[in-house]
């Protein structure tokens with residue numbers, strides 16, 4: 001098999017931001033594969049493990065029986081551009097709670113594939129689903145909120161140039177065997193100043209060139225829908241919805257009634273904003289995932305903290321929302337065990 005053809009290093013960026021091919025040995029651990037390799041590692045695409053609007057994700061088996069996931073974008077230049085954009089961003093990112101890029105295939109025209117570390121427990125949306133065999137314990141839910149906030153703090157504040165994810169939602173949060181998480185799907189992400197550019201061409205003239213709107217139903221910041229301006233605060237909004245899902249166990253958009261969780265939670269969110277920790281326990285319990293009633297780790301004050309975080313993240317105008325690092329600080333101050341879970345420090 002003709003793997004390990006080329007390598008890409010973080011310091012090998014050319015001015016047009018395309019990864020520069022530097023040799024035949026993979027030094028940084030990020031490998032460029034051939035299409036034959038993609039076919040062979042996925043056993044001819046025999047096991048589909050996920051799919052989205054832009055790609056299909058297949059199980060790949062590396063040497064030594066190590067598993068990985070090949071995220072394949074095939075068939076159009078538009079999908080290819082989504083692939084390129086995600087590749088360029090993942091090449092910059094290294095964080096314990098962001099999915100790791102292991103390699104890629106790129107035909108430079110219309111097909112691309114990202115080889116990602118494999119997360120065996122699927123995504124958070126599936127795990128919270130009522131048909132899931134396992135009920136996610138309360139302590140894991142607080143830890144997941146904390147870990148996602150840390151990943152967002154990294155992309156928003158600690159890396160340069162800063163990155164807006166653009167599609168924070170529970171199906172973009174992948175779980176490992178210990179129920180720790182990694183943020184994935186940077187296909188909608190915006191880097192640096194590009195995140196602040198208003199796509200006025202789409203909004204003003206239907207004839208003009210289409211600019212792709214980002215985000216997913218139930219998670220999209222109303223301010224972004226109105227203005228088209230992608231910002232860190234739109235990520236905070238999506239995070240607020242994810243925290244509501246973690247507390248309630250409900251979907252962002254109910255499959256049965258089509259109701260949005262932000263709407264059903266609105267009266268409670270208002271009470272939290274008005275009363276803070278003085279909110280009646282009864283109201284909090286009514287919103288709480290009923291499957292947590294027997295969970296001995298449940299602490300109602302922690303539930304109030306999580307709801308407080310969600311309420312602040314969902315505020316309008318966006319300038320009233322906290323930053324990711326403020327969320328990280330609040331969670332660790334109010335839920336002290338989070339700092340002892342081993343997820344408080346970057347690896």
Ligand SMILES: Nc1ncnc2c1ncn2[C@@H]1O[C@H](COP(=O)(O)OP(=O)(O)OP(=O)(O)O)[C@@H](O)[C@H]1O
Pocket residue numbers: 049050051052053054055056057069071099116117118119120122123167171172174184185187
């Ligand atoms: N590394 C991985 N390990 C395990 N499962 C994965 C991995 N990457 C993706 N998946 C599965 O595939 C699903 C879709 O992945 P992803 O969101 O990256 O695709 P997409 O085409 O960008 O989707 P979207 O329509 O949300 O933009 C995930 O929700 C998850 O269930």
